[in-house]
Each structure stands twice: as C-alpha cells, then as structure tokens.
Amino acid sequence: xxxxxxxxxxxxxxxxxxxxxxxxxxxxxxxxxxxxxxxxxxxxxxxxxxxxxxxxxxxxxxxxxxxxxxxxxxxxxxxxxxxxxxxxxxxxxxxxxxxxxxxxxxxxxxxxxxxxxxxxxxxxxxxxxxxxxxxxxxxxxxxxxxxxxxxxxxxxxxxxxxxxxxxxxxxxxxxxxxxxxxxxxxxxxxxxxxxxxxxxxxxxxxxxxxxxx
Amino acid sequence: xxxxxxxxxxxxxxxxxxxxxxxxxxxxxxxxxxxxxxxxxxxxxxxxxxxxxxxxxxxxxxxxxxxxxxxxxxxxxxxxxxxxxxxxxxxxxxxxxxxxxxxxxxxxxxxxxxxxxxxxxxxxxxxxxxxxxxxxxxxxxxxxxxxxxxxxxxxxxxxxxxxxxxxxxxxxxxxxxxxxxxxxxxxxxxxxxxxxx
Numbered sequence: 425x426x427x428x429x430x431x432x433x434x435x436x437x438x439x440x441x442x443x444x445x446x447x448x449x450x451x452x453x454x455x456x457x458x459x460x461x462x463x464x465x466x467x468x469x470x471x472x473x474x475x476x477x478x479x480x481x482x483x484x485x486x487x488x489x490x491x492x493x494x495x496x497x498x499x500x501x502x503x504x505x506x507x508x509x510x511x512x513x514x515x516x517x518x519x520x521x522x523x524x525x526x527x528x529x530x531x532x533x534x535x536x537x538x539x540x541x542x543x544x545x546x547x548x549x550x551x552x553x554x555x556x557x558x559x560x561x562x563x564x565x566x567x568x569x570x571x572x573x574x575x576x577x578x579x580x581x582x583x584x585x586x587x588x589x590x591x592x593x594x595x596x597x598x599x600x601x602x603x604x605x606x607x608x609x610x611x612x613x614x615x616x617x618x619x620x621x622x623x624x625x626x627x628x629x630x631x632x633x634x635x636x637x
Numbered sequence: 638x639x640x641x642x643x644x645x646x647x648x649x650x651x652x653x654x655x656x657x658x659x660x661x662x663x664x665x666x667x668x669x670x671x672x673x674x675x676x677x678x679x680x681x682x683x684x685x686x687x688x689x690x691x692x693x694x695x696x697x698x699x700x701x702x703x704x705x706x707x708x709x710x711x712x713x714x715x716x717x718x719x720x721x722x723x724x725x726x727x728x729x730x731x732x733x734x735x736x737x738x739x740x741x742x743x744x745x746x747x748x749x750x751x752x753x754x755x756x757x758x759x760x761x762x763x764x765x766x767x768x769x770x771x772x773x774x775x776x777x778x779x780x781x782x783x784x785x786x787x788x789x790x791x792x793x794x795x796x797x798x799x800x801x802x803x804x805x806x807x808x809x810x811x812x813x814x815x816x817x818x819x820x821x822x823x824x825x826x827x828x829x830x831x832x833x834x
Contacts, residue, residue, distance in 0.1 A: 465662045465665070466661060466662040505751075506719075506722055509718055509722065509751070510715060510718075510719075513714050513715040513718055514715065516714055517711060517712065517714055517715060520711075520714070521711060535761075535762075535765060536758055536761030536762055536765055539713075539714045539757065539761050540663070540754050540757060540758055540761070542714055542718055542757065543718075543753065543754040543756075543757050543758075544754070545666045608822075611821075611825065612659065612660045612661075612662065612821050613659075613818040613819070613821035613822045613825070614818070615662070615818075616814045616815065616817045616818030616821060617814070617815060617818045619814050620807070620810075620811045620812070620814035620815045620818065623806075623807075623810055623811045623814070624804070624806050624807050624811050627806035627807075627811075628806050
C-alpha cells in the first residue's frame with residue numbers, strides 16, 4: 425500500500441514538472457529535437473532487442489543525468505565534456521556486463537550497439553543542456569523522460585518493422601501464414617523510411633514550424 | 638570472424654557493401670546535421686576518415702597489448718572513448734600548430750568527432766570481428782571512406798532539393814531520412830560484390 429502511495433506521489437510529482445510529459449511527445453528528443461537517431465535504429469527490426477535496448481537507454485540517461493547533476497559544482501568547466509563521457513561510459517559498461525551475464529543471446533545480437541549508447545547524442549545532450557544547470561532530482565526525471573520518449577519512438581519503428589517484416593510481434597506470429605512478409609522491412613533502408621513517416625505524422629497535428637533545410 | 642581475410646577485401650566491404658551509415662546506422666547525428674552544405678560535408682568526411690583510420694589501429698594496439706594481458710576487457714568502452722578523445726585533442730593541437738589553413742577547414746569538426754558513433758562503432762566492430770592490425774587499418778580507412786562518400790552524395794542531393802516543393806512537415810529531417818533510405822537501397826546493389834559482410 426505504501427508502495428502504491430509512493431508511486432502515486434511520484435506520478436503527481438512528475439506531472440507537476442510538466443517537463444516529463446513534454447519530453448515524451450511534444451518535446452520528444454527524436455521527433456522534435458532530432459537528437460540521437462544514431463546507432464539504435466540498427467536494432468529496430470526486432471521488438472525484443474529493441475525493448476531491451478530502450479530499457480538500457482533509460483537506465484543510462486536517467487542515472488548519468490543524476491550523476492552529472494550531483495557533480496556539476498565540482499567539475500571544472502573546461503573538462504566537463506570528458507567527465508560526462510566517462511560517467512556515461514561507466515553506466516554503459518554496467519548495462520553491457522549485465523546483458524552478457526544474464527542475456528547472452530541478446531548481448532550477441534546487439535553486438536557493438538550496446539557500447540554505442542555512449543555516443544548517443546541524447547544522453548550527452550541532456551547532460552549538457554539540463555543536468556549541468558539543475559538539481560539532481562529534476563535532472564534524473566528529465567533524463568528518464570527523455571530516455572522513455574526515445575524508447576517509445578524506437579519501439580514504434582520496431583513495431584512496424586517486425587509486424588511487416590516477420591509478420592509477428594515479440595516473436596508471436598500475428599499475420600496469417602498466407603500473408604506475404606516484406607523483406608525490405610528487415611533490411612536497413614526501411615528503418616529510415618519508417619522513421620521519416622513517424623516524424624511526418626508527429627509534426628502534422630501541431631503544425632510545427634517547418635524544419636530548416 | 639575476420640581471420641585470414643584479405644585486408645583489401647575488408648576495406649571494399651566496409652566502404653560499399655556494409656557501409657557505415659547506410660547499413661550500420663553509425664554516425665547519424667552529424668550525418669543529418671552537417672549535410673546541408675557540400676563543402677562542410679566534405680570537410681567532416683575527411684576528418685572522419687582520418688580519425689577513424691588512426692584510432693582503429695591505435696585502439697587495436699591498446700586492446701591487444703594492454704587490456705587483454707591485464708584482463709581488463711570489460712573496461713574497453715571507457716578506454717576506447719578516452720583514446721579517441723585524446724587522439725582528437727592531439728590532432729587538433731598538431732593541426733593548429735602546423736597548418737592554420739587546414740585547421741580552419743577541419744578544426745571545427747574535430748570536437749564533433751569524439752562523440753561521432755562512426756568512430757567508436759568502427760573500433761568496436763574491429764574488436765568483435767577479431768581483425769588483425771593490418772585488417773583493422775584498412776577496415777578503418779574503408780569505413781571512413783564509405784561514410785565520406787555517403788555524406789558527399791547526401792549533401793549534393795540536398796543541395797538539389799532546396800528549390801523543390803516538399804510538404805512542410807516532411808521538410809528538413811523527414812525528407813533527408815527518405816533520401817538516406819533510397820541511398821541505402823541503392824547501396825544494397827553492391828552486396829554480393831565481395832564475399833564478406
């Protein structure tokens with residue numbers, strides 16, 4: 425019960441900081457800020473791998489924002505970038521070690537892409553733009569919500585790609601056997617197309633200012 | 638995985654059949670942000686190729702002669718990123734000292750490169766595939782060259798698109814992603830040219 429109440433407290437606290445919801449959709453790091461669309465796209469043809477990647481990413485963004493914020497008054501300005509990178513890298517090492525120990529198959533399938541979380545611009549971007557100048561708790565919430573916003577987008581891409589490419593969701597076959605699977609959806613180009621479509625849809629209702637070319 | 642393969646085959650494969658950006662999605666951020674203008678794209682491509690070639694070899698030695706004997710393989714992410722950052726910093730100072738002209742054209746891209754996924758990604762691929770130092774060198778060069786080729790092509794296409802009538806919501810990143818997708822499809826045509834991926 426107390427667990428529930430504390431959860432409720434957290435949800436309310438997060439809702440108060442309207443940044444949480446904003447980071448999920450209106451200010452989504454991928455769709456609006458066009459950050460960090462690197463590497464993670466590579467694993468989006470399979471929902472299971474994508475989910476694990478998303479969870480790892482939320483873990484790293486949240487905790488590295490928290491740590492950067494804790495240390496923000498102690499880090500000299502001119503070396504802060506390298507310190508941020510080291511903090512992020514340490515958390516990525518944890519994720520990688522965890523995957524190797526408990527989910528060796530997934531770890532093999534993800535290959536170098538777990539390590540590449542380090543260079544994902546979202547994490548650095550949030551650390552630099554937010555955690556550097558805000559308190560630890562706010563930074564943590566900001567990091568987690570950015571991570572979740574990012575995770576939602578790659579899950580959407582993975583959903584479309586796995587459904588059309590393999591006819592399944594989380595490995596469970598949904599489309600009838602007679603339906604033709606789209607080989608292109610398993611191959612790299614489709615990630616770009618699906619991503620472009622999602623950006624198109626996301627920008628339509630808000631009538632956002634058109635991007636610069 | 639890569640043991641015994643001809644390094645030149647690896648180089649061609651890295652540049653064309655398994656292009657860094659178009660089939661491995663490495664280096665997307667700067668790929669989209671910096672491809673607005675052909676000249677800047679060219680400068681970044683050159684810088685990426687240069688850094689990737691040298692950091693591949695450098696990290697190869699660091700990994701096999703320092704980390705493996707000490708049993709510290711799990712620290713490789715941290716060590717690689719530090720090596721890359723240090724190399725880029727050093728390069729920046731050397732270029733600044735010896736060639737101000739080159740510094741002006743290349744210098745602004747160097748800080749961007751430390752966090753370019755293509756560099757770390759190239760190094761990690763090299764380690765995972767067990768390449769030798771020679772294979773690593775040519776793999777790094779090939780990957781960089783492939784990235785360079787792709788960003789020049791993209792910048793040229795985007796230059797052409799400037800006057801076209803594109804739906805406003807798709808403008809910018811959306812249309813760029815579609816172009817990259819079509820380029821990736823074109824590069825699939827290279828697969829089967831060399832027998833490795």
